[in-house]
Each structure stands twice: as C-alpha cells, then as structure tokens.
Amino acid sequence: xxxxxxxxxxxxxxxxxxxxxxxxxxxxxxxxxxxxxxxxxxxxxxxxxxxxxxxxxxxxxxxxxxxxxxxxxxxxxxxxxxxxxxxxxxxxxxxxxxxxxxxxxxxxxxxxxxxxxxxxxxxxxxxxxxxxxxxxxxxxxxxxxxxxxxxxxxxxxxxxxxxxxxxxxxxxxx
Numbered sequence: 001x002x003x004x005x006x007x008x009x010x011x012x013x014x015x016x017x018x019x020x021x022x023x024x025x026x027x028x029x030x031x032x033x034x035x036x037x038x039x040x041x042x043x044x045x046x047x048x049x050x051x052x053x054x055x056x057x058x059x060x061x062x063x064x065x066x067x068x069x070x071x072x073x074x075x076x077x078x079x080x081x082x083x084x085x086x087x088x089x090x091x092x093x094x095x096x097x098x099x100x101x102x103x104x105x106x107x108x109x110x111x112x113x114x115x116x117x118x119x120x121x122x123x124x125x126x127x128x129x130x131x132x133x134x135x136x137x138x139x140x141x142x143x144x145x146x147x148x149x150x151x152x153x154x155x156x157x158x159x160x161x162x163x164x165x166x167x168x169x170x171x172x173x174x
Contacts, residue, residue, distance in 0.1 A: 004044055005172045007037060008152065012172070026153055026174070028124050032066060041171065042070035045122065045150045048169040049075075052147045055117040056080050058108070060135055061087075063124035067152065071122065080112040080119075082135050093141055097134035106134055108142060115143030126151040126170060129160030136166055 001009070011034060013027040032038050045067060054077045059068030061083045072079050085094060085105050092107040113119065119139050126132060126149070136146050146166045154161065154170035161168045 009172050046071045046074040054120045056113045058121045060123040064122045068122040082106045095134050095138045117144050118147050119144040121149040124152050126154040126160045128158050129163030133163045
C-alpha cells in the first residue's frame with residue numbers, strides 16, 4: 001500500500017451496523033474534512049486517468065459528487081451528476097438496476113455530454129459494483145465512451161470490479 005493509501009486508511013472511520021445491522025460502513029468524511037489529505041486524494045484519483053483525455057467526470061450520488069467536483073479543474077473536464085430519480089430538472093434517461101437488497105434507479109440529463117465524449121466515472125466506494133455498472137450502462141446509452149472508473153475505497157472481497165466493463169482504479173482496498 002502506498003503512503004497516501006495508508007494515510008487514507010487510517011482516517012477512514014468504521015461505523016458498525018450502519019445503515020442496517022450487520023453492515024460495517026466505511027465513513028470517508030474524516031478524509032474529506034482533512035484540508036491536507038483530501039486534495040491529495042483528489043489529485044491521486046485524477047492522476048489515474050490524466051493521460052486519457054477526459055471530457056466529463058460523472059459523479060455517482062452522492063459522495064461521487066464531492067470527489068468528482070474536486071477533480072474537474074485538475075482534469076479540465078465538465079461534471080455530470082448521476083442522480084436518483086426526481087432530482088434533475090431536465091429531460092432524463094433512467095436506468096433501473098438490481099442491488100443486494102432490492103433495486104434502484106439512476107438518471108442523467110439527456111444532453112449531459114456529446115456523443116463520443118470521454119467519460120470518467122467517480123465514486124467514493126466500490127462494493128458489489130451494481131451502481132457503478134448501471135452508471136457505465138447509462139453513460140453508454142447517452143453515447144459516452146467510458147474511459148474508466150475511479151474510487152477512493154474498494155471492498156475487494158465483494159468482487160465488484162468483476163461487474164465493471166471498464167478499467168478500474170482504487171486508492172484503498174479492504
């Protein structure tokens with residue numbers, strides 16, 4: 001593990017039984033609150049795909065918004081939110097996908113980017129991969145080219161990256 005990954009791992013707080021009993025939640029808010037560490041994390045995430053000519057960063061609701069927005073200036077890319085239904089004000093494309101405990105939906109504006117735009121998908125955590133896989137599908141439906149996915153944390157024991165049909169980078173893997 002790199003020095004940065006070690007620092008991030010030490011800052012991440014484990015919250016037992018959140019959001020439901022039996023779940024050990026990896027809380028990244030201490031990383032976000034650290035004015036010296038958070039910018040370094042955003043830079044690391046940008047560096048993983050810097051040479052790939054990113055046109056747009058798609059941030060997955062909601063912590064992907066924070067990380068993706070922190071990367072836009074560094075990559076000179078636009079930002080596109082992938083949101084839960086009913087949160088975007090314009091015409092949307094919707095995808096429904098299965099989770100471990102039911103189903104969910106995500107939406108993006110129909111004009112989020114031009115066809116052929118090079119897109120980087122960003123989120124805080126990769127678990128089973130369902131949400132990220134749905135986001136990849138959504139970007140492709142809109143004509144985007146998924147260059148890759150980048151996460152601060154990956155729960156490697158859940159094998160989520162196997163569901164993603166794109167290059168994947170994670171700073172910290174548990």
